[in-house]
Amino acid sequence: MIELTHSPIDTSALLAQVQSNQAGAAVLFLGVTREFTDGRQTVALDYQCYPEMASRKLESLEKTAHAQWDLIACAMIHRLGRVELGEASVAIAVSSAHREAAFEAGKWLIDQLKQEVPIWKKENWADGTSEWVHPGLAPAEKEVRQDD
Amino acid sequence: MKIQIPIKMFAIAQQLAGSPNITIELDEPGTVGQLRTKLVAQVPAFAPIAAHLLFAVDSEYADDATLVAETSEVACIPPVSGG
Numbered sequence: 297m298i299e300l301t302h303s304p305i306d307t308s309a310l311l312a313q314v315q316s317n318q319a320g321a322a323v324l325f326l327g328v329t330r331e332f333t334d335g336r337q338t339v340a341l342d343y344q345c346y347p348e349m350a351s352r353k354l355e356s357l358e359k360t361a362h363a364q365w366d367l368i369a370c371a372m373i374h375r376l377g378r379v380e381l382g383e384a385s386v387a388i389a390v391s392s393a394h395r396e397a398a399f400e401a402g403k404w405l406i407d408q409l410k411q412e413v414p415i416w417k418k419e420n421w422a423d424g425t426s427e428w429v430h431p432g433l434a435p436a437e438k439e440v441r442q443d444d
Numbered sequence: 445m446k447i448q449i450p451i452k453m454f455a456i457a458q459q460l461a462g463s464p465n466i467t468i469e470l471d472e473p474g475t476v477g478q479l480r481t482k483l484v485a486q487v488p489a490f491a492p493i494a495a496h497l498l499f500a501v502d503s504e505y506a507d508d509a510t511l512v513a514e515t516s517e518v519a520c521i522p523p524v525s526g527g
Contacts (some may be wrong), residue, residue, distance in 0.1 A: 327527045349503040360503045361489050386527050415526030416455035429525035
């Protein structure tokens with residue numbers, strides 16, 4: 297199951313969704329809005345995605361995870377729009393008969409998501425500036441004032 | 445024959461372009477590499493980041509040799525930062 301949503305993620309419901317009597321292990325990963333990055337204070341994050349392709353890529357990752365590991369269930373949700381401090385922007389739940397598969401698949405899924413799914417975050421800093429996050433691009437090319 | 449290719453813009457690309465879509469005119473058949481070159485010519489602000497931009501054709505990552513047709517859905521994908 298994959299979902300892109302503008303609403304807060306019900307992480308308990310997501311975990312419950314992958315649990316079953318066959319699953320001896322269930323792993324839940326949450327990516328959460330962090331207040332400080334390299335000493336700079338974040339007020340909130342804004343997420344944007346390319347909806348058709350992001351859904352397609354997430355579905356493809358889920359399918360590949362099922363092919364590579366002996367999983368019972370897998371569910372991924374990513375937030376869009378404003379995500380406040382402490383809220384989960386992404387949640388991945390994986391279950392398997394034994395823990396190795398769930399741990400490995402969960403780590404692989406979040407690593408791949410961050411590399412290839414077309415979703416972008418914008419940092420809204422406490423000093424009033426905001427900045428799209430693009431790994432590999434120099435910060436000077438990205439800085440903008442919030443009122444732009 | 446000339447074809448008009450609308451390119452979806454996201455994040456820094458949308459900010460630099462000032463619009464969620466930029467239309468590029470190409471000779472048919474055209475390639476992603478030609479789109480990249482024409483995009484920078486049309487929007488000079490893209491020059492510093494052009495080498496870092498990926499493109500998707502019909503929701504799949506494409507390389508510079510990928511052909512684009514008038515019916516293709518093309519998107520400009522700056523380095524992703526989900527999660």
